[in-house]
Amino acid sequence: MNYERIKEKLNILADAAKYDVSCSSSGSNRKNKTNGLGNAEGIGICHSYTPDGRCVSLLKILLTNYCIYDCAYCVTRISNDIKRAAFKVQEVVDLTINFYRRNYIEGLFLSSGIFKSPDHTMERLIQVAKKLRLEENFNGYIHLKSIPGASDELMYEAGLYADRLSVNIEIPTKEGLKLLAPDKNRKDFLQPMNKVKNEIQKYKSERKLIKSTPKYAPAGQSTQMIVGATNETDAEVMYTATYLYKKYNMKRVYYSGYIPISYDSRLPAIGTEVPMLRENRLYQTDWLLRFYGFSIEELLNKNHPNLDSDIDPKLSWALRNLHHFPIDINKSDKQLLARVPGLGMKSVYKILHGRKYRKLNWEHLQKMGVALNRAKYFITCDSRNFETKDYTPAQIKYKILSTSQTKYKNTLSQQLNLFG
Amino acid sequence: MTYFLYDGSFEGLLTSIFEIYEYKLDKVSICKISTYEKGFFNKEIEVITQQEKSTRLQKGIIKMGSALDFSQIYRAFLSELKGVEDLILNYTQYLFTEKRSVAKDYANKHVLEISQIVKKIGREKHRMDAFVRFRLTKDNIYFATVAPDFNVLPLNEVHFRKRYADQKWCIYDLKRNYGIFYDLHKTEIISLDLPTNILSSSEEFFKPEELHFQQLWKNYFKSTTISSRINKKLHQQHVPKRYWKYLSEKYLQV
Numbered sequence A: 001m002n003y004e005r006i007k008e009k010l011n012i013l014a015d016a017a018k019y020d021v022s023c024s025s026s027g028s029n030r031k032n033k034t035n036g037l038g039n040a041e042g043i044g045i046c047h048s049y050t051p052d053g054r055c056v057s058l059l060k061i062l063l064t065n066y067c068i069y070d071c072a073y074c075v076t077r078i079s080n081d082i083k084r085a086a087f088k089v090q091e092v093v094d095l096t097i098n099f100y101r102r103n104y105i106e107g108l109f110l111s112s113g114i115f116k117s118p119d120h121t122m123e124r125l126i127q128v129a130k131k132l133r134l135e136e137n138f139n140g141y142i143h144l145k146s147i148p149g150a151s152d153e154l155m156y157e158a159g160l161y162a163d164r165l166s167v168n169i170e171i172p173t174k175e176g177l178k179l180l181a182p183d184k185n186r187k188d189f190l191q192p193m194n195k196v197k198n199e200i201q202k203y204k205s206e207r208k209l210i211k212s213t214p215k216y217a218p219a220g221q222s223t224q225m226i227v228g229a230t231n232e233t234d235a236e237v238m239y240t241a242t243y244l245y246k247k248y249n250m251k252r253v254y255y256s257g258y259i260p261i262s263y264d265s266r267l268p269a270i271g272t273e274v275p276m277l278r279e280n281r282l283y284q285t286d287w288l289l290r291f292y293g294f295s296i297e298e299l300l301n302k303n304h305p306n307l308d309s310d311i312d313p314k315l316s317w318a319l320r321n322l323h324h325f326p327i328d329i330n331k332s333d334k335q336l337l338a339r340v341p342g343l344g345m346k347s348v349y350k351i352l353h354g355r356k357y358r359k360l361n362w363e364h365l366q367k368m369g370v371a372l373n374r375a376k377y378f379i380t381c382d383s384r385n386f387e388t389k390d391y392t393p394a395q396i397k398y399k400i401l402s403t404s405q406t407k408y409k410n411t412l413s414q415q416l417n418l419f420g
Numbered sequence B: 001m002t003y004f005l006y007d008g009s010f011e012g013l014l015t016s017i018f019e020i021y022e023y024k025l026d027k028v029s030i031c032k033i034s035t036y037e038k039g040f041f042n043k044e045i046e047v048i049t050q051q052e053k054s055t056r057l058q059k060g061i062i063k064m065g066s067a068l069d070f071s072q073i074y075r076a077f078l079s080e081l082k083g084v085e086d087l088i089l090n091y092t093q094y095l096f097t098e099k100r101s102v103a104k105d106y107a108n109k110h111v112l113e114i115s116q117i118v119k120k121i122g123r124e125k126h127r128m129d130a131f132v133r134f135r136l137t138k139d140n141i142y143f144a145t146v147a148p149d150f151n152v153l154p155l156n157e158v159h160f161r162k163r164y165a166d167q168k169w170c171i172y173d174l175k176r177n178y179g180i181f182y183d184l185h186k187t188e189i190i191s192l193d194l195p196t197n198i199l200s201s202s203e204e205f206f207k208p209e210e211l212h213f214q215q216l217w218k219n220y221f222k223s224t225t226i227s228s229r230i231n232k233k234l235h236q237q238h239v240p241k242r243y244w245k246y247l248s249e250k251y252l253q254v
Helices: A003-017 A089-101 A118-135 A152-161 A174-180 A186-209 A234-248 A276-291 A313-320 A345-354 A362-368 A393-402 A409-419 B010-022 B051-064 B067-078 B084-098 B109-131 B153-163 B208-223 B232-238 B241-246
Strands: A058-062 A107-111 A141-145 A164-166 A221-227 A252-257 B002-006 B028-032 B043-046 B142-146 B169-173 B178-182 B187-190
Touching: A003 A058, A003 A089, A003 B208, A058 A089, A089 A107, A089 A118, A089 B208, A107 A118, A118 A141, A118 A152, A141 A152, A152 A164, A152 A186, A186 A221, A186 A234, A221 A234, A221 A276, A234 A252, A234 A276, A252 A276, A276 A313, A276 A409, A313 A393, A345 A362, B002 B010, B010 B028, B010 B051, B010 B067, B010 B084, B028 B084, B051 B067, B051 B084, B067 B084, B067 B109, B067 B153, B084 B109, B109 B153, B109 B241, B142 B241, B153 B169, B153 B178
Parallel strands: A058 A107, A107 A141, A141 A164, A164 A221, A221 A252, B002 B028, B002 B043, B142 B169
Antiparallel strands: B169 B178, B178 B187
């Protein structure tokens, strides 16, 4: 192994792959049955965290950053003057195995620039996965990128070796895509997504009849949208996400605040701040939709097309719907409890279990870790002391904001200056 | 106050609790014999660990409560925190008065405290799953040194055995001076006299390619960082400084 050469390639191709947000290694069920290497059952593990605070779980690299496309938002676009490199299939296999054996990673996340043709590229990605599975007896996690425009046959084969497949739709709106990636077509993104969804469903129903049915992409599909590159609203982003969750059974939709990498006048200029607060609010909304029983219409709609930046989306919803509150913590069911600002799902479960033994009061709730500074305006419990005054939404918001701290203080005060 | 002094083993702790019930004593405290400080008015009972008593109590806890109650107790024990023995005693006593599982009675003081300790244990166990960095020795053993806050290696064993079934490995706890060694067939507990320079991957013990892979890993770590999103505080929250000396991506110089 020529370590110097590999090092150089690794630097270029890891750097180019880092804008893909997904690093999840969970959700698969691939067990190490053959006394081979690796085990991808159960929860994911973050083996390290980069100085930007992001998890490092997989060896995330491009096979190559040569690309025939010229998408304005992408660093590897053909018109960008950067160093190019390409890994050989065996080099990726060796790196993955050696990193995995040392417990650096949970597996491989392999993406690529598109060279020659989508099929040609997809074929190479599959070769790597196949080699890992069949020659190295590797049972760790493999995440492959579905290359937009790849044929159905190849997408079928990819799912036989990968745990997860993903294709990034990148731009949330059709108009945005036309503006920034004129040679790409939305259909090219959706076709592989659709093929993989159908195969997953087929394999699942077959498995019900024949237990020995092989695995097909057991960790499902994910996708990613860039936010802040075009002037889309939060509603547009989240309605697209909801559509993808429903229509294609996405396991995850990721939101990636646009990082300025180009002087292209169609895009935010270099030096523009990465919209991290907005990204955070979108993820909060995503969680409310997937785990808290909210529907998208409740959180974002015509009257309310963008999320509040100074308060979280659940609190924002509660303030618009004060007539649902206060609720009794000792009687309300799970769905209602989950809607109380300041109660996360962990607190909800603690309350549900704890109240079987005794009625809960303020002290119990506080010790369990409930954020009472927010929750107290929306609940009653086993105590005669509770907020009896009828506050207006604005009053509650003011009271909560004045007793809480935010790491986004700078961002928020700048925005106030802008609008105030 | 009567002090029950046990040998520091989990079975010893269970034997102590069993005997407290046997002698029908109250106003008691359980201490490790090695850390016990003699007091003038203290009454002491030295407990001799008995497998039979320990197993009976274990069965009793699981039967009266549930397997979860027992696992909470075991995990809390691994914390080695001062006074955890008395907390476990309180928990057990509460369980036997309630005559049902109390593991989720979060409004009870003792239960909540145990569950908070267990959460810390779980976090530390998970950290070890993540932060173990194997280095390949000359005799083909993937060797890692760690120093976890709590004694969690017994909890990590299964995870590593499932994952690295086809390689010899050893994870060594420098703080407690013991390790788990897997020889391709079974795991065993070992104690070693390690050289003082074990943290540097000198070619005296490790394969020449070992450092190359650490360098590659460090390089990858650097390249995958997005500098316009730097968030040092979050980084340190996830990877606290005390673990850095075992993580090649943090200590290696490029």
